[in-house]
Amino acid sequence: xxxxxxxxxxREFMQLALLAGVLVGLSAPLIGxxxxxxxxxxxxxxxxxxxxxxxxxxxxxxxWPVWSALLVAVAGALGIERLRAQGRASGDLALALFFxxxxxxxxxxxxxxxxxxxxxxxxxxxxxxxxxxxxxxxxAVLSGAVIAAVAIGGRLLFAVVVDEEWARVAGLPVxxxxxxxxxxxxxxxxxxxxxxxxxxxxxxxVLPVASAQVLARSQRGTLWWASGIGVGSAVVGxxxxxxxxxxxxxxxxxxxxxxxxxxxxxxxxxxxGVVARAVRAVRRGPVDAPDPVLAxxxxxxxxxxxxxxxxxxxxxx
Amino acid sequence: MAILSVEGVTFAYQTExxxxxxxxxxxxxxxxxxxxxxxxxxxxxxxxxxxxxxPQRGVVxxxxxxxxxxxxxxxxxxxxxxxxxxxxxxxTVEDIVTAGQLARRxxxxxxxxxxxxxxxxxxxxxxxRRERVASLSGGQQQRTFIARALAGEPELxxxxxxxxxVDAEAQRRFRESxxxxxxxxxxxxxxxxxxxxxxxxxxxxxxxxxxxxxxGPPSELAAAGVSLxxxxxxxxxxxxGIR
Ligand SMILES: Nc1ncnc2c1ncn2[C@@H]1O[C@H](COP(=O)(O)OP(=O)(O)OP(=O)(O)O)[C@@H](O)[C@H]1O
Ligand SMILES: [Mg+2]
Numbered sequence: 001x002x003x004x005x006x007x008x009x010x011r012e013f014m015q016l017a018l019l020a021g022v023l024v025g026l027s028a029p030l031i032g033x034x035x036x037x038x039x040x041x042x043x044x045x046x047x048x049x050x051x052x053x054x055x056x057x058x059x060x061x062x063x064w065p066v067w068s069a070l071l072v073a074v075a076g077a078l079g080i081e082r083l084r085a086q087g088r089a090s091g092d093l094a095l096a097l098f099f100x101x102x103x104x105x106x107x108x109x110x111x112x113x114x115x116x117x118x119x120x121x122x123x124x125x126x127x128x129x130x131x132x133x134x135x136x137x138x139x140a141v142l143s144g145a146v147i148a149a150v151a152i153g154g155r156l157l158f159a160v161v162v163d164e165e166w167a168r169v170a171g172l173p174v175x176x177x178x179x180x181x182x183x184x185x186x187x188x189x190x191x192x193x194x195x196x197x198x199x200x201x202x203x204x205x206v207l208p209v210a211s212a213q214v215l216a217r218s219q220r221g222t223l224w225w226a227s228g229i230g231v232g233s234a235v236v237g238x239x240x241x242x243x244x245x246x247x248x249x250x251x252x253x254x255x256x257x258x259x260x261x262x263x264x265x266x267x268x269x270x271x272x273g274v275v276a277r278a279v280r281a282v283r284r285g286p287v288d289a290p291d292p293v294l295a296x297x298x299x300x301x302x303x304x305x306x307x308x309x310x311x312x313x314x315x316x317x
Numbered sequence: 318m319a320i321l322s323v324e325g326v327t328f329a330y331q332t333e334x335x336x337x338x339x340x341x342x343x344x345x346x347x348x349x350x351x352x353x354x355x356x357x358x359x360x361x362x363x364x365x366x367x368x369x370x371x372p373q374r375g376v377v378x379x380x381x382x383x384x385x386x387x388x389x390x391x392x393x394x395x396x397x398x399x400x401x402x403x404x405x406x407x408x409t410v411e412d413i414v415t416a417g418q419l420a421r422r423x424x425x426x427x428x429x430x431x432x433x434x435x436x437x438x439x440x441x442x443x444x445x446r447r448e449r450v451a452s453l454s455g456g457q458q459q460r461t462f463i464a465r466a467l468a469g470e471p472e473l474x475x476x477x478x479x480x481x482x483v484d485a486e487a488q489r490r491f492r493e494s495x496x497x498x499x500x501x502x503x504x505x506x507x508x509x510x511x512x513x514x515x516x517x518x519x520x521x522x523x524x525x526x527x528x529x530x531x532x533g534p535p536s537e538l539a540a541a542g543v544s545l546x547x548x549x550x551x552x553x554x555x556x557x558g559i560r
Contacts, residue, residue, distance in 0.1 A: 037406055156424045159416040162406065166397055166462075169367050170420040170469070171390025213407045217449050222407040 008242040017128045020139045021234030021252065024188075024195040024204070027143035029226035030150045031188045032205030033212070034181055037161045043080065043182075044202030046095055047189045049102030050076035052198050054190075055123045056106040060113035065123060066138050066190060073186035076102070081182040085175070126197030126249025128238070135194055142191035146184050150223070157181055158219055195234070196249040204230065207256040211263040229259055318381055319344055320473050320504045321366060326375030328358075328365055335361045337528045339375070343473065343504040348495065348518055351508045353525040354556045359508045360398055362525060363477050366506070367395060379473065391421035394471030396462050396479045398508070402451060410437070410453070410461050411446040417468030436468035439494035441487055456482040460491075467494060474498060477508045488514035512552065524556070 002012035009018050035043050054072030058065030080098055110116050122130065131139070150157070160167045160177045168174045185205075192201045212225035237252030323341040327334050336358040343349055353359050364370040365377055368384030379387050387393065394417075414436055418428040437443045440460040445453065450461055463479050474495070480488055492515050495505050499518075507515065512522070522538050524531035531538065 153424060155416065155419065158408070158412070159419055162402075162408065162413065162416065163397065165369065166395060166465075168369060169390070169393060169395040170417075171387070171393075172419060216407050217447065218409045219407065219412045 008239050013129055013131075014238070014242065016131045016133065016136050017238055017248070018235065020128055020131045020136050020195055021238050022231050023139055023143035024192045025208075025230035025232070025234035025252075026227045027146040027188050028192050028201070028204040029208035029212070029230035030223060031146050031181075031184050032209045033222055033226050034150075034157050034161050035185055036206060036209045036213075037158075038181075040084065041202070041206050042095060043077075043185055044189060044205040046080055046098050046102070047073050047077050047186050048193075048198045048201045049099045049106070051102075051186075051189055051193055051201075052106035052124070053102050053109065055120070055193070055198070056109035056113065056115070059115040059120065060109050066135070066193075069123075069193060070142070070186070070190045073190055074183050077182035077186040078179060081178050085178060123193055124198050125247065126193070126195050126200065128195045128248045128252075129241075131194055139191050139194065142187050146188045146191070149180065149184055153177075153180070154219075154223070196252055200249055200253045203253045204233075204256060207253070207260050208233065211256075211260045214263050214267045229256065233259060319378070320347075320380060321506070322376075322378045323362075323366065324376045324378075326362075326365060326372040326377060328361060328370060328372050330361075334373075335527065336365065336372075336525075339525070339529055341523060341529065341532070343506060345472070345502045345504055346499055347520045348499045348505045348515075349507070349521045349523060350512055350515065350519050351506060351523045351525060352510065352512065352552065352556065353530075357526040359525055360477055363475055363506075363508060366475060367393070391469055392472040393420075394466035394469050394474040396466045396474075396476040398477035402458060406449075406451050408450055409447050410442055410450055410464075413450055413461050414442075414446075414464045414468050417465035421469050432470060433468050436464040439467055439490060439497075440464045441490045456484060456487065459483055460487055463491065467498070471498075472503050473506070474503060475506045475508075478510065479507070480509060480511060480514065485514070491515075492518055510552075526556070 002010065002015055004010075005015060009015055032044065035041060051069040051073040054069030055065040057072060058068030061068065076098060080095060083095065107116075110120055121127075156172060156177055157180070159170070159172060160174055160181075164174055167177075188205065189198075189201050192204055196204050208226045208229035209222070211229050212222045216222040216225045233256040234252050237255045238248055240246060240255070241248035241251045319342050321341070321343040323339055326336060326339045328336045339362060341362075351359055351362070361370065365372055366379070366384065368377075368379070368387065371385065377384055380389075380392060382388070411433065414433050415428045417436065418432060422428060434443070437446055440463050442457065442460055442464060445457065450458055453461070459479060459482060463476070466474060466476070480491060483491065495507070495515065496518050499505055509515075512519070516535060519535050521533060522531065522535050523529060524538075531541075
């Protein structure tokens with residue numbers, strides 16, 4: 001029985017999609033914030049590729065691909081974390097081996113399973129409109145775990161991501177926390193798999209965070225903005241997909257991308273505005289009456305106006 | 318009981334020892350400076366003291382325990398040398414300083430706002446508390462990390478070149494906060510090339526160049542013709558001369 005919601009969410013499949021989208025829109029950017037801060041934005045991609053192998057294994061063994069993907073993704077994430085801890089993941093080759101291995105393994109195994117078909121595409125490109133109640137439950141459990149973990153242990157993860165050596169001296173369980181971060185990333189990837197697809201998971205982990213880093217100043221603000229933008233992109237993407245009959249996974253990511261482009265544009269305009277004002281001030285002597293819009297932004301966030309952050313536009317990879 | 322004792326400690330990253338047969342002791346309420354030319358092993362000794370490295374020979378004791386399995390880490394405060402800050406880090410000064418309370422309060426309890434306020438006040442960052450750390454100057458970032466260590470209200474504070482690039486006014490505040498800590502019975506081990514700001518407050522100076530070359534009050538160093546404060550060149554020149 002569908003709930004009595006207005007268009008476009010009047011049908012049950014749209015309601016299931018909405019819930020899945022909101023959950024993933026929340027959880028992926030939340031954990032993505034820590035991944036980006038650790039400058040491991042590639043991690044989402046890497047784990048996504050491994051999840052592909054996991055899906056293929058599930059199709060071959062005829063178990064639910066969500067579980068096999070979770071298993072392979074978690075194992076892979078812990079493997080990547082080991083490499084990173086040994087200082088080898090930044091010498092990209094080791095990380096790349098996981099990527100290539102994940103895709104190649106996935107292709108070979110799904111070929112063996114005779115499953116190089118639409119069923120597999122649902123995981124590669126996402127298929128949120130066909131999410132079943134059972135799958136929604138899995139998405140809810142996985143996303144819920146990520147959200148709860150960040151809510152409870154976010155301060156610890158933050159301390160470790162900022163300065164690992166200091167965290168070690170402070171007696172924080174750095175190894176365990178790094179492992180937890182890796183497992184949570186894998187969990188968020190698997191949750192997002194049916195929503196935006198393996199190929200676009202990393203985008204949902206990184207794009208809202210990149211926007212949030214322009215808009216927010218504090219750690220807490222970043223988490224709120226990132227998850228807000230994630231949820232907003234999921235909802236808007238779903239509506240647009242329904243309205244114009246678009247592929248929902250790609251649409252959701254395109255919305256997040258547009259948000260980022262707009263946000264970074266605003267940021268650039270704000271700076272240009274300040275430059276223009278400074279030039280005018282120099283030319284005319286006394287500063288003329290402040291532009292009300294600009295004045296608002298200056299008070300809201302004078303850091304940007306006086307000291308532009310050279311990294312605000314970096315897309316973290 | 319000594320807060321810190323280092324006995325006959327030797328450590329090599331590869332084959333050549335970087336730190337050799339070092340003895341060092343800090344008692345409660347002692348303010349000790351560790352000096353030495355670049356590459357003389359200061360940071361390495363600090364890492365040995367903190368339990369980040371293990372000595373190949375000799376023993377390190379923190380509060381009578383092996384530093385690697387010290388159970389109450391909140392007793393230990395640390396300011397790393399030039400901490401690498403993730404470029405895109407969106408965090409305020411307050412976020413970083415509040416993290417300094419994790420060891421003492423645990424992650425399940427709210428941070429002690431007053432301790433955070435005091436720490437910010439001590440380094441003169443109260444006005445910038447809601448600014449992004451990544452947008453601050455190098456010296457202001459350094460002060461943020463000093464405040465993070467102060468926020469934990471440690472019994473032993475180890476600082477690895479915390480005042481490189483910190484201006485005179487901030488150095489004065491910095492000295493005051495260290496003196497305040499020492500008066501409450503904590504011990505401070507300060508690695509620095511610039512001792513002018515703290516010279517008067519120091520109990521001892523330890524000169525390290527692989528091994529300990531001098532360990533005594535600043536007045537004895539002065540007797541050897543080396544002043545810490547007045548002639549900024551004295552100490553570096555003298556250090557150069559040590560073989
Ligand atoms: N991780 C490392 N691996 C190998 N060698 C190292 C490592 N860290 C330091 N060293 C070497 O050990 C020696 C002592 O280094 P250390 O960092 O302890 O010196 P320092 O006294 O702190 O110097 P500075 O004044 O420049 O901070 C140097 O020769 C350095 O090259
Ligand atoms: Mg050093």
